[in-house]
Amino acid sequence: MAPVNPLANWEKVGDSFYRKIPVYDAIFDEDVELENYIVAGAPYGGAIALYRDESKPFRLRDSQSSRTSIEIYSCSGKHINTINGEQATIRGLGWSDKEELLVVFEDGTVRRYFGLDGEFTSFSLGNGAEEYGVRACQFWASGLVVLLSNNQLIAVSKYDEPRPRLLAPCPEGEVSSWSLIPPAHTLSRSVEVLLAVDKTVFLVDTTEAEDKILQDGPFKHVSVSPTGRLVALFTSEGKLWIVSNDFQSKLSEYDSKSRVAPSSVDWCGDDAVILAWEDEIHLVGSNGTASKYYYDGRVHVIPEMDGVRLITNDTCEFLHKVHDVTQEIFRLGSSSPASVLLDSVDQLEKKSPKADENIQRIRSSLPSAVDACIKAAGYEFDSYWQKRLLKAASFGKSVLELYNSDDFVEMTEKLRVLTAARDYQVGLPISYEQYLRLTPEGLIERLISRHEYLLAIRVSEYLQIPADRIYVHWASQKVRVSTVDDEAVCKLIVQRLDGKPGISFEVIAQTAYDEGRSHLATQLLNHEPRAGKQVPLLLNMEEDEMALDKAIESGDDDLVNYVLLHMKSKLPLASFFRMINTRPMASALVETDARGQDTELLKDLYYQDDRPVEGSNVLLSEALQATDPQRKTEKLHLASRLLSDSKDPTVMLHQKLVSEASQLLKAQESLDKDLADHNEFLGLSLNETIFRLVRAGYGKRAHKMQAEFKMPEKTYWWLRLRALVAKRDWGELEELGKNKKSPIGWEAFYNEVLGAGNTKLASIFIPKCTHLPVADRIEMWVKCGMIVKAGEEAQKAKDVNTLELLRNKASGPAITEIERMINQLRPRK
């Protein structure tokens, strides 16, 4: 095959060259009348959706039903699927980045088809869409904006969790055209819309509609360039304006000399605009230069990020700007190093010495020439020129001593993949730049949705990308279409996927379940390694118990809680309890949750589980929360009764203490009645009660309480001591000190009284501390400031050293006293 001259279809527009590459031919049957269809193409060379344009008259054929349907084709014209539409009128057809088809109906329903298989989810736009009806819609990579007939705009920015949001209200007037700016290119980072109303254009976002104040409308078309920097406006006079996105400066103007507005205005890359009429295309470049193409039939334009696809009955073409690298190599008379390098391959084949001459000439810039050839190979669609360029690169790098061949190797890999994808059997006319944007994973995804499993696996192996998704998709498809029995399908799938890492059996099982084969689903689920993933499906399948077990296995408390929530609302209480009481984690979570919210449930649970102490504790908590004393005692009574049957000594103690609590409350109530005018004692602890009684001078009652509640003598003494000190009742304390013995010793008395600052009274207790060592007692005297007494103590112990120390501390007459003692002890010389 003779190589096509690479310059053959170049066209100079302004300063740049554009070229139109025929990718496929003979796409559609002759009887598909393209002019009667609305065509929407998915980005990155994706599928094309055809929908009958109802505004066009068409011949009614007997075979065609009146039902509208959407046909999906590949770019090479291979029929992929037919989606049967509903009766409702379709107002918009668009694709997302992930090749999901979005269909917007007049009543505001949006259907999202994924995977080209006809499976869909749908959501409603709301916000008055039903009332007013959808007029038109526009799409971007991950969202859409809908224009209602009342000029309201509704935006949906993601499809996974669609949340239709009303944009700012628009001014009244006739909307002649509109366009959206995707969130990635706006300042607000959310979608904005250009609305051509009457003579001007409004920029509408979520908060306001800003009038750009133009006078030359109405504009028949508004279109925003792929990077959002430029806007193309088509006026009613047939002029095309390119303006900056702030509408401040007009960059160029082009007169189409057509009274009829074009059917579409699209951007081809960021610097040219395509005007399309029925069978005519104007490519408008910078400064109003243009180039025109004519066709035999209707031509449809599908914009891409780096060019446009042109679809006619016969051909699919890719029109794009010639890349600088390519231009540099192939332009007539080019003498760039890369061009010379390419030439030397020719010379080499002719065995001409000029090959070497050439190389020597460009020696200094050889590395960049090699790079350029590699890069240019990527932009070529023709394999002849790809090979040629790579050969040149290979020749060039063989001359170089040191060259990193990674780019070269990667490019060959990419080209192989691209060639496979562009094959007409597959029909993905993806350009090199689009492939970079789509990523290899994205490409594989597309292959999967076309059921090109073998190719997908080959590509993933070639590029070393995990292939499990392909297997899973294959298996799901198998589940869908196979008619053999469950066992056989499961066996087949498991066998085939055995040893493949990362297979998500959950997805396959979900498919099986959706197909109504729940037995198969259960079987498949057993192979899923991620316990957590199985839970939602198991719940759907009403396999609650298994779901609970799997949730517990996953260790994720959220999953367990979720399953429990589900089960609690579904099961009768008794079976719910049965379900959880063998699973400690589950019952712990139920208990924790119920403790805050649902004490009745808790009581039932403890009753059923025969845990009387816990049950009684719930009542005790309720008693604490009750405000009315009557209620408190009632609850306490109930709490104590729950435990009355037990023989366990700890439980018996517990029960006794619970009833003691109500006994105490009763006693305090009568104290309040007798002694205080408001609730002073009610609810205090026993110790506190007695402390306050003593402090208030009701010693007798305190004693009675002590006896009634069998308070240990020691505790009682401590309380009395502290209360009396607090009361500063020195007399009573002295009275106490007359006791022969104190259960808490006398040191405590000394300390407390001293702490309260009464040294005189404190000192009374010192002689009673007979069990303490002398040194301590001396210290105690000193603390009371009674040096002499301390001295006496030391004298008794015949401790001269201490006495001498004491002498230093003493003052006034005490000094002589101490000295006297020292002298007594120390024998005169």
Add this chain to the structure above:
Amino acid sequence: MMAPLGDADHCRDKARKDLVALLEGARGKKNLVISQELAGPVGLFVKFSVLQEYGVDRVFLLENANIDSSQRNVVFLVRGEKAQHVRTVAEQVKRLRTNGNVEHEITIIFAPRRTLVSNAVLEEAGIIGDVNIAELPLYFLPLEQDILSLELDDAFSDLYLNKDPGCIFHSAKALMGIQQKHGYFPRIVGKGDNARRLADLLLRMRKELDAEESSGLADPSARGLLPSADTENLIIIDRDVDFGTPLLTQLTYEGLIDEYVGIKNNQADVDTSIVGQAPTPQSQESSKTPQQAKQGLKRKIQLDASDTLFNQLRDANFAIVGDILNKVARRLENEYETRHSAKTTNELRDFVNKLPTYQLEHQSLRIHTNLAEEIMRLTRSETFRKVLEVQQNNAAGADPTYQHETIEELIARDVPLKSILRLLCLESCMSGGLRPRDLENFKRQVVQAYGHQHLLTFWALERMELLQPRSSATTMLLPTSGAQAGTKTNYGYLRKNLRLVIEEVSEKDPNDISYVYSGFAPLSVRLVQCVLQKPYILSLIKGGSPAASVNNASTASPGWLGFEDVVKSARGSTFSLVQKGDDKAVRARQTLSGNAATKTVYVFFLGGITFTEIAALRFIAAQEAPRRRIIICTTGVISGDRMMDVAIEKGSFSKAE
């Protein structure tokens, strides 16, 4: 090797970036409503001024329920795992909807993840479609360069009281984050049943990640995860292995501040009567409760390594804090005096340049001197001495019944309930329970002294296995009764075989971790030493009891090797798991990166860690410094008081409203 950002900085930066990005998502000015338990942690990685830069106008606490309509945008930040909080959010959203005439734009940010239950709650409330929902993957938060905390306030109560393993899952997720950054922990060593559960979860998650990874769901950077070359291992210690240690009064400076003032998210609220007013009355968070003003103003004191003086003091035994403070005071004085000797202009300029640091140091000196004096006052009190005496006797293994009289006296003297319960629990933990008769006796006394509601407290303590009757079978845990894989930690045996008690430790110039409790080494950290410092422990034991089985374990012996028998006497499962990777890949990586000189050891305390244990671990880290780096991870910082707080019933019979 290039040193990338440390884990702490990495966590901080990531958390800040994530939060800020989410705040940016809500355009324009907004009000932020945050749940109490997240307010502190958020403060660890982002300043209020930064929030303001991103349009936050005012901050409200979720619990106060006082969000108003002053801004159209309202952002809620709550934990997704807390159904109760999500319900509160739903209520407040509904109220915002009905009240007022502003149409609100509401965003709910769930940290660390959006849960199915919260979805269900929002759905039930009928608002799920009307609010923006986002996730803030908040896991480890850096308290210091060497401490990563999950700052889960409820971890302790969830684990041991409610038996809710949610925080184990949370921890596993957090540790997976570390593994995704550094590669798999080559070995996971651990002690305790919950620790085992955590390790199992980690293994399971790794398997699941492998599955997910190859299915292209995980982000591509995580692909082909291998055992890490610069990580040595992960040591997980379950808190219930060593309940005893945190019950003791902490005796390091930071520990004592925590005991008496309380440290939360690196901050302590100290009474202004102690530390004086804040120097510049900054307009802090907008809402100041009037109640605070009434009971003496509190001043927030930042306690972290940015304060160099505090950094010197924090891990020192309190006994020597006074000395250090004096020394620093003298040095500052001297430095300040140099201004007189400054003759040349250069010298003067030097001095002026140093002035700001000097002033900062001086300020910090004043704060810490005051704080230390206050603590000194408290430690001199008679009750403190008595409490400490009981604790130390228990720790040393003296017959606990001799202490009972003191405890009874303390009850009668109405010391705070927490202190009493700590003493009782300590005895129970250390000697395998109280004699039933004693326990009954104490129950009655405590209930009479502090109120009958504490029957619930006792029940909770029993459920947590902190305070139990001694079962007739295990009489007292004798030092000799050997290793039975126990449901209880046998302190008696371990005290002897791991030399927990070292009487002669120097507080000033410590040579053993026991300095943090003035003579008692935290068992939890001893266990870590059994993994990291085998020769040291062996030499310790040799000095003590020759009977102990001494394998000549070399330094290289991994896991518990050499100590299996000893460790068995502590409660719960003992394990050491190796995470293997593709051998070829591992070797390739090793040759590529060389053997990293410093290997990191992650020590994870599940259920909380005390400041004393942190100090002890830092002490080990300093010894291991050139070879190993120790990063302390935990669910949160705990203290004996906080443990008791979990159990103590808050209601009372008086005036319940």
